[in-house]
Amino acid sequence: MRALLSQPGFVAMPAVWDGLSAKLTAAAGFKTAFLSGSCVAASRLGGPDLDLLSFAEMLNSLEMVRGAAPDLLVLADGDHGYGNAMNVQRTVRAYGRAGAAAILIEDKITPRALTSDGKPCMPREEVRMKIRAAVEAAKDSGILVMARTDCRPTAGIEEALARIEMYVEEGADILFLDSPKDEDEVKRGVAASKGRPHFAVLSPGAGRETPTQKRAHELGLKIGTFPTGTLSPAMAGMKAGLAALAAGASAAESALPTKEFRDTLGYADYDAQAKKFIG
Structure with missing residues (x-):
């Protein structure tokens, strides 16, 4: 991941949530992907x-x-680290052992209030200790730490930028200012990152600035992920399949041809490997 991020250009990072989405992403030629908490929640829950x-x-x-x-x-969503600074260390070490290239740790309070609106965040110094703990734990495996602040909507841009600068001081490898309202705030977030890669969610439709890949690169962003870019078409495909079955058909018109379906899943690859064990 360090080598990839050191190369010039913008890194488009598709979102994945399971084996199939990861396999398809790799087959499409992408070198990296974001294990998205929102996509995992959609698929699991x-x-x-x-x-x-x-x-x-x-x-x-x-x-x-x-x-x-x-x-x-894989840049894996570690959410809030699932507890205090010691929980953060356990999470970072576990993700590192499992082979993640990078992990996201954020500053929101959990459990959140019983509403889907807003993301109240922890006091700044408590967040500092969690990022410090993450950076220390990351040394065991070499996993990169991406530090995220969600405080822009609730505490304002100045506090959000101060947290980005604090994350840089604590040794975070990648920075993430969530929910910038316009291009100026994107630029300010990139500047606060002091030359380290800055990450953004670029799926359209949410209440944040979502530039195109080309414009994101011009603004100084290094990585962009697109959670709905893969999940939404997958949902649309399942809806189309179910509608076709409900209408009496055997498959939707958008369904893959049988050969492409089997080739994508790797039936022939399995048979080739299994031949070694047939007596």
């Missing part, structure tokens, strides 16, 4: 990402992704 996922569920999802696409460099 059938609902939105509202801090209901556990550490064990996310780690299991990481193991599925790594098993299906072992060469894919």
